[in-house]
Amino acid sequence: MKSKSARSIAFQGERGAFSEVAVRQLVAEDSPVLPCASFEDVFRSLRGGKAVGAVVPIENTLAGSVHENYDHLLSHDLPIVAETGVRIVHNLIAPPKVRFSQIKRVFSHPVALNQCLDFFQKNPRIERIPFYDTAGSVKMVMEEGLSDAAAIASAVASEIYGARILRRSIESDRQNFTRFFLLRTPAYARRHKVPAKPNAPWKTSLVFSTRNQAGALFRALSAFALRDVSLAKIESRPLRGKPWEYLFYVDFLGHVDSPQVRHALGHLRELADFLRVLGCYPIGA
Amino acid sequence: MKSKSARSIAFQGERGAFSEVAVRQLVAEDSPVLPCASFEDVFRSLRGGKAVGAVVPIENTLAGSVHENYDHLLSHDLPIVAETGVRIVHNLIAPPKVRFSQIKRVFSHPVALNQCLDFFQKNPRIERIPFYDTAGSVKMVMEEGLSDAAAIASAVASEIYGARILRRSIESDRQNFTRFFLLRTPAYARRHKVPAKPNAPWKTSLVFSTRNQAGALFRALSAFALRDVSLAKIESRPLRGKPWEYLFYVDFLGHVDSPQVRHALGHLRELADFLRVLGCYPIGA
Numbered sequence: 001m002k003s004k005s006a007r008s009i010a011f012q013g014e015r016g017a018f019s020e021v022a023v024r025q026l027v028a029e030d031s032p033v034l035p036c037a038s039f040e041d042v043f044r045s046l047r048g049g050k051a052v053g054a055v056v057p058i059e060n061t062l063a064g065s066v067h068e069n070y071d072h073l074l075s076h077d078l079p080i081v082a083e084t085g086v087r088i089v090h091n092l093i094a095p096p097k098v099r100f101s102q103i104k105r106v107f108s109h110p111v112a113l114n115q116c117l118d119f120f121q122k123n124p125r126i127e128r129i130p131f132y133d134t135a136g137s138v139k140m141v142m143e144e145g146l147s148d149a150a151a152i153a154s155a156v157a158s159e160i161y162g163a164r165i166l167r168r169s170i171e172s173d174r175q176n177f178t179r180f181f182l183l184r185t186p187a188y189a190r191r192h193k194v195p196a197k198p199n200a201p202w203k204t205s206l207v208f209s210t211r212n213q214a215g216a217l218f219r220a221l222s223a224f225a226l227r228d229v230s231l232a233k234i235e236s237r238p239l240r241g242k243p244w245e246y247l248f249y250v251d252f253l254g255h256v257d258s259p260q261v262r263h264a265l266g267h268l269r270e271l272a273d274f275l276r277v278l279g280c281y282p283i284g285a
Numbered sequence: 286m287k288s289k290s291a292r293s294i295a296f297q298g299e300r301g302a303f304s305e306v307a308v309r310q311l312v313a314e315d316s317p318v319l320p321c322a323s324f325e326d327v328f329r330s331l332r333g334g335k336a337v338g339a340v341v342p343i344e345n346t347l348a349g350s351v352h353e354n355y356d357h358l359l360s361h362d363l364p365i366v367a368e369t370g371v372r373i374v375h376n377l378i379a380p381p382k383v384r385f386s387q388i389k390r391v392f393s394h395p396v397a398l399n400q401c402l403d404f405f406q407k408n409p410r411i412e413r414i415p416f417y418d419t420a421g422s423v424k425m426v427m428e429e430g431l432s433d434a435a436a437i438a439s440a441v442a443s444e445i446y447g448a449r450i451l452r453r454s455i456e457s458d459r460q461n462f463t464r465f466f467l468l469r470t471p472a473y474a475r476r477h478k479v480p481a482k483p484n485a486p487w488k489t490s491l492v493f494s495t496r497n498q499a500g501a502l503f504r505a506l507s508a509f510a511l512r513d514v515s516l517a518k519i520e521s522r523p524l525r526g527k528p529w530e531y532l533f534y535v536d537f538l539g540h541v542d543s544p545q546v547r548h549a550l551g552h553l554r555e556l557a558d559f560l561r562v563l564g565c566y567p568i569g570a
Binding site: 059060061062063064065067085173175177179214215217218219221222224225228229230231232233234235236237238240241242243244246 | 500
C-alpha cells in the first residue's frame, strides 16, 4: 500500500490555506494533503512522486496573475486537468472562549490585512500585525493560547486548528476570487483522459512564442479569431535569454480534440516559434 | 528659490539603488534625488509637488513586469516622458581595506543573491544573508564597519557609501536588464512637449479595456496591425470589480501625432470601452 503522502495533493502554505479550500473543491473532500513551503516544492513533490496531484493558484481578481506559477508550468511538464475559482472570504478567528471585545491585535498575511481595511476602520482599537501566512496566523494564535489576539484566515483554517470564527466575511471587496489549477503527472492525465463532448464547456491552456516581427501577435491570435474560438485570458512573460521578447500564455474556450481547436492549433503552429499545450479541462465553477 | 527636494527626482529604494542608476541615465548626472520607501510614495511625491520627476522600474528581462507600477500608472495621471534600460550588474562591495579572503558573509536582496548563484557555488565558504535592499546592504556593511562581510549592489551604491568593489559583475546571467520610465506631471509634460520627427524612433504606451466578447482583443489589435504599427509589449491586469475581465497595457512604436498612430487610436477608441494614452517618448537605449 502506498504511503499517505504518496496519495496526497500538494499545495503551498500551512494547513487551512486558501489553496486547501481549492483542494476540497477539486478532489474528494477528505483527500490527504501535503503542505509545501514554496510553489517550487509543490511542483517538485508531484514530479518526484511525493504527491498524486498539485493545486496552485494562477490568478486573483484583485492582485492579478501568480506569475511564478506560469513559469513553473513551463519548466515542469505537469498537465492542468481541472480549474476552480475560490471566493476569498476572510474571517476573524480566535481561540474558543475568546470574545470579540477582548481582541486588541489581529495577525495575518499583509495582503489579507489590507483586504479588510473597512473592518479596521470600524474597529480602530484593533492593531494589525503582519504575519507570514493567513492559516499560519490561526495556528500561532491557537498554539500560543493568546486571549487578546485573533487571526484573519479561511473558515477551513478555523476548523483545522479547532479555533472559532468571531466575525465572518470581513473582507472589504467581495469580488475577490482566486483561480486554481489542479495538476497531475502526464501518465495520470493520459490514463484519466475525459473525451470531448460536443458543446460541453471546456477550456484549453497553452503557451507560445512568436518571431519578433511586426504584427506577429495579431497573426497568432487570428488562428483563434478566424475560427470563432474565444480567448479567456492572455498573459505575457519574458523570454529568457532574449531581452524584450515574450512568451504568451493563452486560455481559450474549447476542447483540444474539437475540429475548430485542432485547426486553430495547426494554424498557430505554422506561426509560432514554440508552442505547448499546458492542459485541457472542464470550465470550473 | 525652490527647496532641493522640490527639484528632485523620486525613486524607490535606498540611495544607490538600481533606480538611481536609471535616474542618472534619464536626467542630469548631478540631479538631486528623493529616495522613497514604496512605489506608492514615489507616485505621491511627484503628484504632491515634492519632486519634479519620478523614475520607476516597469519590467525586468528575468523577472517580468513590475505589475504594481502598471496599476499606479493607471490610478495616477503622470505621463511617461522617457524610458531607459539599465543592465543589472551586481558587484561584491565591502568597506575599504577589507580583503576578499576575509569575506565570510554576503548581504543583499534575495533576488540579487539568487542572481549570483555561480559566484556562490565557486565560493562555498561564503554565506548568503538576505537583506531588505541591495544598496541598503552596502549602507549597513559600511555603517557597522564589518570586516568579514560584503554586500551585493550597484557600482553607484559603492561610490555613494564610500565602499570598495572587490569583484565586479558577479551576476550569473548577463541578459539581465530593467526598463525604467521617467514620469512628470501633466503640466510639465505639456510645457516640454517634443514634436514628432518623421522616422525618428518613438514609443507610445496606452491602456485599454474591451467589451468581454469573442475576438475583442483580436479586433483591438487590428487597429495597430492594419496600419503596420508594431507592438513592443502587451500586458494584462485584472479589471477591478469585473472578475476575469482585463485591462491591456500596450507599448507600440510610433509617435501619437503621426497620421498612422492617430488613425490607429481613433479605430481603437471605436472598439474599446476605455482607453488612455500613458505617454509618448523617444525609444530608450
